[in-house]
Amino acid sequence: MRGRLAIAAGDIAELRETLERHPEWWTACLAAMAAIFLVAQAVSTESIALCPTSSATGRSEELQLVAIVVATMLPLVLVPVRRTAQASLWRRRHRAIAGFLLGYGGVWALTMAGETILAGWLPAYAWLPAAAFAVAALWEMTPLKRRALSICHATQPLRPFGWRADWDCLRYGMRHARACTASCWAIMLAPMLVAPQLPLLAGASTLCALGRYWPRRWQRLEAVTLAVAALSWSAAPFASPILHEVQHITGLLRP
Amino acid sequence: MAQTATSEMVGATEAPVTLARDRNVAHIRMARPTGPAARATATTQKRRAYLNLENVTSDGVPSSYGIYLNLGDGDPEQNRQLFAGLLPAFGVKEASQKDEHNPGSGLNRAIDVTHIVEWLQANNRWDPDHLHVTFVPRGKNAGEVPVKVGRASLYYK
Numbered sequence: 001m002r003g004r005l006a007i008a009a010g011d012i013a014e015l016r017e018t019l020e021r022h023p024e025w026w027t028a029c030l031a032a033m034a035a036i037f038l039v040a041q042a043v044s045t046e047s048i049a050l051c052p053t054s055s056a057t058g059r060s061e062e063l064q065l066v067a068i069v070v071a072t073m074l075p076l077v078l079v080p081v082r083r084t085a086q087a088s089l090w091r092r093r094h095r096a097i098a099g100f101l102l103g104y105g106g107v108w109a110l111t112m113a114g115e116t117i118l119a120g121w122l123p124a125y126a127w128l129p130a131a132a133f134a135v136a137a138l139w140e141m142t143p144l145k146r147r148a149l150s151i152c153h154a155t156q157p158l159r160p161f162g163w164r165a166d167w168d169c170l171r172y173g174m175r176h177a178r179a180c181t182a183s184c185w186a187i188m189l190a191p192m193l194v195a196p197q198l199p200l201l202a203g204a205s206t207l208c209a210l211g212r213y214w215p216r217r218w219q220r221l222e223a224v225t226l227a228v229a230a231l232s233w234s235a236a237p238f239a240s241p242i243l244h245e246v247q248h249i250t251g252l253l254r255p
Numbered sequence: 256m257a258q259t260a261t262s263e264m265v266g267a268t269e270a271p272v273t274l275a276r277d278r279n280v281a282h283i284r285m286a287r288p289t290g291p292a293a294r295a296t297a298t299t300q301k302r303r304a305y306l307n308l309e310n311v312t313s314d315g316v317p318s319s320y321g322i323y324l325n326l327g328d329g330d331p332e333q334n335r336q337l338f339a340g341l342l343p344a345f346g347v348k349e350a351s352q353k354d355e356h357n358p359g360s361g362l363n364r365a366i367d368v369t370h371i372v373e374w375l376q377a378n379n380r381w382d383p384d385h386l387h388v389t390f391v392p393r394g395k396n397a398g399e400v401p402v403k404v405g406r407a408s409l410y411y412k
Binding site: 017020021086087088089090091143146147150151152153154155156157158159160161164 | 358
């Protein structure tokens with residue numbers, strides 16, 4: 001019994017050390033919870049489309065927008081979140097993270113809201129999503145995009161005490177979000193124009209994460225993926241009747 | 256697998272310091288450790304002290320600066336025991352430029368200052384609330400190109 005208690009105490013101490021070494025753990029948990037919320041909602045409504053304007057109320061749309069921002073963007077800032085905590089006094093570490101996330105999330109929420117309004121305001125041309133993917137593919141190949149991505153790794157001095165420390169964390173988050181927005185606006189706009197769909201948003205978020213965490217990847221990976229998406233979207237109207245026919249035939253053949 | 260101890264920041268400067276021809280002092284205001292560093296003290300584990308120089312930037316190639324802890328008005332040559340190391344100069348200009356490969360945040364450098372802190376404590380020259388970091392220009396052309404230290408901080412590990 002005493003031995004078991006000692007093992008349990010050892011496990012708890014090890015868990016505490018791991019959490020202390022990774023103060024960004026609750027940021028990752030927030031992102032995971034938001035992703036689970038979005039998937040659960042998609043499953044419950046039997047639709048992969050998010051923000052369905054016909055059924056969702058204004059509040060649930062806002063909630064979904066927040067969930068989209070949290071699920072897709074927070075995984076991109078785990079490193080600066082950890083850096084913010086490590087550069088703060090021990091007793092202020094989680095407060096510093098909260099300040100960073102507030103600044104970061106605020107800028108991204110405004111950006112996503114703007115993109116949603118833009119998506120709703122634009123006429124529903126069939127070619128628009130394909131054009132958005134094509135623009136995103138082109139943007140990925142510009143030096144401006146690479147420069148914006150590079151600034152996503154910027155750090156800044158954080159003052160240690162008082163409201164100045166809070167302000168610096170907030171400003172660091174906002175600065176990071178501006179760099180993120182400049183880097184990822186095109187990738188995130190394309191899925192919003194298609195009417196935000198879970199797989200598309202997950203794909204866009206994965207592309208953004210690849211750019212952030214895998215610097216040694218093939219540098220044209222994102223551009224080629226987005227170009228393929230643009231081509232697929234362009235071909236969809238032609239493929240749709242064929243798919244329909246195939247479904248019809250297979251339905252007739254089914255015993 | 257053995258894991259390394261978590262570091263704890265216990266103090267940092269409130270404003271960036273720009274270094275030029277004259278010797279310059281950065282004041283680090285410190286707080287009492289409340290995390291792993293405090294626990295290490297309670298269990299008489301040896302803790303190491305690191306001076307962290309963050310976001311060191313310059314428009315050109317700066318000359319060398321010697322870094323001393325709690326030197327005050329003292330002569331650097333007479334106080335070699337307070338010498339922590341040299342300010343990083345190699346690559347500062349490149350690391351300060353925003354481009355496709357660099358965010359322009361400058362260089363960071365951590366210097367192990369455990370032996371200096373221990374010496375200061377042993378000689379009653381250690382103030383747990385304040386630490387003074389003195390940057391002393393070295394060489395004939397010292398200070399011609401200004402260099403900025405974004406933040407100096409002290410970590411225990």
